[in-house]
Ligand SMILES: Nc1ncnc2c1ncn2[C@@H]1O[C@H](COP(=O)(O)OP(=O)(O)OP(=O)(O)O)[C@@H](O)[C@H]1O
Ligand SMILES: Nc1ncnc2c1ncn2[C@@H]1O[C@H](COP(=O)(O)OP(=O)(O)OP(=O)(O)O)[C@@H](O)[C@H]1O
């Protein structure tokens with residue numbers, strides 16, 4: 001089992017879109033995948049057809065009221081599980097500010113549940129993070145084995161890249177995490193016709209050559225529409241470019257795991 | 261003088277792009293405008309050609325080390341002033357969590373400085389907010405006379421709209437703010453050819469008819485490129501569609517002020 005955080009403090013770069021559609025592509029190819037929605041906006045929950053906090057929520061787990069296993073719900077698609085978010089999560093930073101263990105609450109909730117998750121055959125856990133450097137993102141980085149950084153092909157997103165890569169290193173040291181840091185950087189909303197997209201691609205290749213996924217996610221109309229139907233792209237437009245690019249990303253991710 | 265917050269907890273919807281370019285359009289038409297960058301990402305600072313925290317920062321003001329006036333710097337364009345952000349701002353939520361007055365620190369810093377700001381002829385203060393419902397955004401809502409909500413023409417952004425409108429009402433009650441709430445909602449990254457853009461436009465017109473600005477900001481390549489040159493759109497592509505749409509928005513905003 002591997003836990004991967006989708007993190008980038010820059011807003012609107014495709015964290016949720018990548019968490020949901022990568023999870024759907026992994027599930028489609030037979031890997032049981034659990035999405036945990038750590039964003040109070042609960043976009044990942046609604047993108048999977050589960051409007052806010054129906055049946056369970058990660059907030060109940062972080063506050064110690066429920067175990068992780070109890071909050072897992074099934075989605076409409078096989079092998080695709082979810083722990084939703086809820087609006088109360090927005091107050092989390094302030095609520096736990098005085099608590100010394102505030103940064104490792106998610107890791108503490110996950111570790112004792114490993115046997116339960118293995119019994120469910122969970123192969124991947126994907127953590128969707130909110131756009132900030134707050135306690136929820138820190139919890140995700142402390143709990144994850146590695147981090148996928150979705151990077152929108154725009155200037156502000158590129159400018160923020162060294163920020164998130166530094167934060168990942170800092171959190172790992174602070175919470176004495178054994179595993180490797182960055183799983184990879186995936187370019188999102190790429191538009192072949194734009195200079196900006198080409199420039200961002202060239203910059204990332206230059207500075208992070210061994211971290212950049214080969215799979216690039218193009219900007220497509222269907223990827224923007226899918227969430228309004230409460231479906232991942234693999235269900236909304238199974239033969240389209242969006243589905244193909246997320247399947248390619250899933251295959252690339254899986255192939256990396258078998259290389260020791 | 262009017263203080264306006266650019267707020268929306270959804271990430272990547274055009275808060276910074278609107279703060280910077282609306283400010284530039286107001287400045288161009290003779291209104292002295294001060295942009296305060298409340299986002300630790302300091303995108304507004306770099307979009308105005310001032311890389312992180314050179315010469316001043318709002319963090320110094322909120323922590324009480326400096327007065328607001330002392331942190332104001334000039335940009336390369338007449339009538340356009342800035343108080344930059346800095347990375348330390350990311351720790352603000354946790355640093356002030358135990359402090360009872362944490363939500364009104366910005367208002368407390370602004371009020372005594374009104375004579376200084378009037379001496380500078382400041383007509384508008386625009387507050388660029390980070391993408392979260394944390395203490396920095398609450399400070400902005402408590403300090404502002406009104407709020408402009410940039411709304412990207414996408415599903416997740418539309419889904420989050422009632423969230424931000426509710427939060428604005430809550431904060432005003434909590435911090436006993438006398439002024440009106442929402443100045444208006446401005447559609448951003450609008451693409452005439454997309455169903456999604458048309459649908460979002462129709463939905464907002466239906467639910468918030470008297471709040472929607474007539475001016476719509478289209479998605480343009482130049483608006484995406486301008487920040488990488490450290491210039492507002494009015495300097496980077498003065499005759500283009502992006503500049504025209506932000507000038508129209510500025511004119512609409514100014515016209516609303518004179519109607520009592
Ligand atoms: N490849 C794509 N093609 C077209 N639209 C996309 C693509 N990826 C994401 N989007 C759209 O762009 C917007 C931003 O994406 P998304 O919400 O996934 O980013 P995020 O990083 O999760 O945002 P936040 O920072 O608010 O959590 C959404 O409206 C989404 O539907
Ligand atoms: N009208 C537009 N046309 C083209 N690109 C745009 C437009 N408005 C914004 N952008 C680009 O879209 C991205 C998101 O915009 P911006 O950073 O202003 O949003 P934000 O709400 O401030 O994001 P955050 O939530 O991270 O603060 C940026 O890369 C910006 O350059």
Ligand SMILES: [Mg+2]
Pocket residue numbers: 015016017039043129130
């Ligand atoms: Mg998201």
Ligand SMILES: [Mg+2]
Pocket residue numbers: 275276277299303389390
């Ligand atoms: Mg911004």
